[in-house]
Amino acid sequence: MTTHKFTVTTARGMLPLLADELRRLGISNTRQEQGSIRFTGSLEDAYRFCLWSRVAIRVLMPIAHFAAETPEQLYDGVKAIAWEEHLEAEGSTLAVDFNSFRSKIKHTQYGAQKVKDAIVDRFREQSGHRPSVELFQPDLRINVYLKHNQAIVSIDLSGESLHKRGYRQQQTEAPLKENLAAAILLSAEWSRLSRQGWGLLDPMCGSGTFLIEAAMIAADIAPGIGREYFGFLYWKQHDKPAWQQLKADAERRRHAGLSRMPMIVGGDIDATAVAAALSNIEQAGLQGRIQVFERQLLDWPAEASQLPAAGLLVCNPPYGERIGQRDELHYLYDSVGNIIQESLPGWRSAIITDNPELGKFTGLTLFDRIPFDNGPIACEVLYYRAVKPVTLTERTQAATQIRETTEAAQDNTSRPQVEISEQGRMFANRLGKNYKHLAKWARKNNVSCYRVYDADLPDYAAAIDVYADHVHVQEYAPPKKIDPLKATERLTEMMQIIPEVLSVPASQVALKVRQRQSGKQQYEAQAAMRQRFAVDENGLKFWVNLTDYLDTGLFLDHRLTRQMVAEQCKGKDFLNLFAYTGSATVYAAAAGAASTTSVDMSNTYLNWAQDNLLLNKLDGPQHHFIRANCIDWLTQAREQQQRYDVIFLDPPTFSNSSRMEGVFDVQRDHVELIWSCIKIMRPDGLLFFSTNRRDFKLDKKALEALNIDNISRATLPADFEKNPKIHYCWKISKDKHR
Template sequence: MAKQYKFTVTAARGMLPLLADELKQLGIKNSKQEAGNIRFTGELEDAYKVCLWSRVAIRVLMPIAHLNAETPEQLYDGVKALAWEEHINAEDSTLAVDFNSFRSKIKHSQYGAQKVKDAIVDRFREQTGLRPSVDLFQPDLRINVYVKHNQAIVSIDLSGESLHKRGYRTHNTAAPLKENLAAAILLKAEWPRLAKQGWALVDPMCGSGTFLIEAAMIAADIAPGIARDYFGFSFWKQHDRECWKRLKADAERRRQAGLARLPVMLGGDNDSKAVLAARENIAEAGLAERIQVHERSLLDWPSVSRDLPNVGLMVCNPPYGERIGQRDELHHLYESLGNVIHEFLPGWRTALITDNAQLGKFTGLTMFDTVPFDNGPIPCDVLFYRAPKPVRSTEMLHASSLTDEDSEAVADATKVTITEQGRMFANRLMKNIKHLAKWARKNELSCYRVYDADLPDYAFAIDLYGEYVHVQEYAPPKQIDPQKAVERLKEAMQLIPEVLDLPSNQVVLKVRQKQRGTQQYEVQSSHNQRFEVAENGLKFWVNLTDYLDTGLFLDHRDTRQLLLQKAAGKDFLNLFSYTGSATVYAAAGQAKSTTSVDMSNTYLAWAQDNMRLNQLNGEQHHFVRANCLEWLQAAQQEQQRFGLIFLDPPTFSNSSRMEGVFDIQRDHVSLLKMTSHLLTDDGCLIFSTNRRDFKLAVDELSDLDISDITQSTLPKDFERNNKIHYCWMIRRAA
């Protein structure tokens, strides 16, 4: 087991609940919330993840000692006794000390910091005759000492400098909004969910562009720390460079995938210098082609409102008299803001920050929440307003997709130099397409796999879905340098549209990660951009953007065809039915009846849509929302029987709608026995799993007649990957 450490993460007033949510999403469990910070126990990698991914944290500290500090001498002796040589070298190294105290005898922070620095320097001088120097800007080691009631906590500052500094701010304006505050406001405004649903975002008083950049980074799943070139652990002696390199490479992959699904984002300001600053900062963040900023006054926004989606979030940091604007004139500004929303963007929500909540009343909008945050030294409130007019989902404009022109602009901005290996990848992809295209036409297939990690350095699965391309990256082998893998990904994403002669906005990249619970079935975004594909004369709805999977498992094509051949006159059961593609095949094969069981209302509705798409309607087709394990027990008690059953369960699930944890390797024996009890005497069960290391416990299933049909169910386009799934035909023994 990896070494465990204790960490402390600090955040500003009002942001601790958001920080707690972030830590939970990062998989950090052993945490405790206190005044101004959250403490947790974990591996060094967990602290690195917080530094890289937290949007609201200020600092990540690693306590190394607790000392008595009733006097300066006691503090000095305690600090000097610590093994600083484990953290920093004496020669050619730098350090800095941050010191704060609360209700303690050592009150002067500068004096306390001096005593700590002297203790460290004196230890090195006595041991080696050398000493580190002081660098208050970006030291090799930043030490944090907090004394409370004369008890000192000595910590290594792994963040090095405040995490609100993302590395993209090259230009400032008057009264700039801190990056972590902008992110916190967006998180409280539910922007992550709204962005997935394709909502637009506008900041009509954008200043230096902080809201716009933070919103884009959230929507595109870009790590807020990805552009920083300095952290407190960068030159720390115990820094795990390989771990950090791996995390950065993973973040870059997620960034590449996320940029393709950014919604409409616009900014404006009536100050030309602010517009220039915003554009410079946006360009530094690598988002110049994705965020538009224009010199525009608030009252000019109605003229562009007709080009905006019907739903969106307007977010801004209007002047509120403390640093900008005359307080007694500001009510006109707030009134104008409310008028623009009410008259021209009635389906839009609004969020704004102010030090005077009374000004918010002049908007005339309906406020549904208020949250206290500090804007620097100014105590403020963030006001959240409902849309004046709710917009039906059918009215939503999914303007988040790139136009061809935008797509080419993004491609030009992200071009990489093509290597010789890249050309080999392009040639292999072209060769595969020529080889498979004729076969696909003959079999009425508009969706099939054209590349499956054929070259080890380009570990992708590439599937054609009509005129769209679905790309999934396999986890790179450990021996491959993570940064090299990222470069290969960028190169491939440039070459794929060229080889296929398609716009880059018709290429969808998915970054597959280890999934917890039902994450593999959760919404990734919600653009509802599904379209129709053909397979063996049948039709199916697929969605390449909203979920980790597309709605159609291509490797089961031949398995589904087998079900069609066996279904005539039989009652068919589809357990863990997903989008019902197997049910469509069975119904097309003249099954007497079909029953599809799944826990998800979304997928059951999708399955019914697939059936309607093929004119396979009727009361004999049943769709049941249930925990399949519980449903099996009930069906067994009711003595239900089926002549044909398809069973393709998840490899793992700890869904909140299931009791306990399901693991296919551990639980498949009991699952198969329960399912086989529902077979008629001459019935047939087709069981499949895509767990690569799965082993069927044949000895424990001796009462069943089992045939391995894996090889005969692997389609032509999956011949290279004979572990894409395993499949068995199971009957009750005579």
């Protein structure tokens, strides 16, 4: 892999955020300078940063460095560069940005002219042709920085400032730049708060910049996904396949993230501003996801009951020197403070101002202040604590109520509509037939969660599961030979068709993207928002979460397995290893197990398992939950002579968890694991062993002393009949002749 050196620039106050973005994108070889950060990486790294940075201004790739004390030296140095490797001589366009710092050539326009002349003259002498100058979106933008008479010549990969996202169709007086809005939100920890279900309110939203940037952060939408122009798109060394793959991955993450949107609300006293905000929201593809009202500031307290218990109020009030009378602004700050204290006490707030002294009129507790520039105006952002922070329980209850309210307000218009292809109509037809048949079967069998489609058509490779009135979509990774943009078009079609065919709001269709991502992206996108709801299965209830984890909390293919296990549990001691969310434990408890023990390494899943028991009113001291490495725990249980009648063993295919020593591989380690279970099982006990590794082979020779019954087909539900390798399952006992 070829590496290059790059320089990324940003505005005052944003450098720490820029450094954090680089780390999160997996770029570690960095060096910080005044106003910029240099890093070494691949061209794909630079493209990814252009696409995903929320605070950067430009991404530059230096290609030459030379002394330039005189105009002649500058001309000669630029002319010596092999520009034919970067730009076509005929029919192409270029632009030059020139900046000087403590150098003899001080006039930037003159410097830019000398650079342009040198490039044009080289082309003319070589081919008789020359590119033309185009200041707006040229094929190649060249950046020259002259510092202490040393010239650094760079290709501007961003092409134009990255704060231009492409969604601003209309603007109001004194609009906030997009990267500044993002920086304020990131500094307020909005990325984390939004994942916890906090809401966001901008009561003076103007053209909606805060609202849109907040939505893009919360939904894991790349800020550059709507841009049609970057500086590398017409560059001769452009890596088109890498860029197409990055855009396709970003589009998948956008689809997945839209189902995790918290409540984002804004308003403005000016009807023109509200219209501008709605237009920009639609251009960003977020219509229906953000609510905007024509409303006076003092009317917001009456709407507080419709907002989450916890949230972030963020706003850009008028500045005295632009659109407000400075001596009247203290009333505005006083009003914001009153709204928080009286109506939104669980909310934090962030206010950008050119006069920090005005912040005192809010009466709120300041916990941080960060200097940022709003264009030419030096400003500060004031961050205030919540007056009365709400508890986790209050947040969770409020988030559930708000989610239901928000979902009811959203419909299929909240996703961009595309023309359905002939293949798309075939997919819709297949999905509709499957749904008609399986919905009838599910009602008859008292099941509210089932698989309705599993890559029936190769072009639409996804598993689609119904969870009551929600839908969970898992896209299978497309083969590398498939054009990533074509695969993304198919995904977009699919996500438009599913709500229509299955008659659910688009906001209740969750897409799960299972793929390796750089740095911490995957974990950031899938950190918990606690957006869970209860579903029914065979008269039992289970909490599921379609958005926040890699799995939903309920493995649908094990529906019959759970029943089969439960049939053996009445009056017995039941052990659930690698218990996950305890669905098998719930079945065993409901069947009258004398005791249940659930073992897992994750506190999150063990808490979830306890909640599932509580949901079914099955809690009690006979149900035990143990956080431990199952392999180590089995050794301890044997030493302590613990015994069980029924054991359910459904280990992961592979695990290298930080809480485990070494690496677990079910193919390599299953024999030892099974024998460890047998040693703590009573003489007439039963072990149910299952795995979803598709190429798994049970080592029958190593287990020949045991009675083994392959029950894989018997545990395959009707909605998984087309995928017989979804799991393998065996019933094992000690007595070979039993």
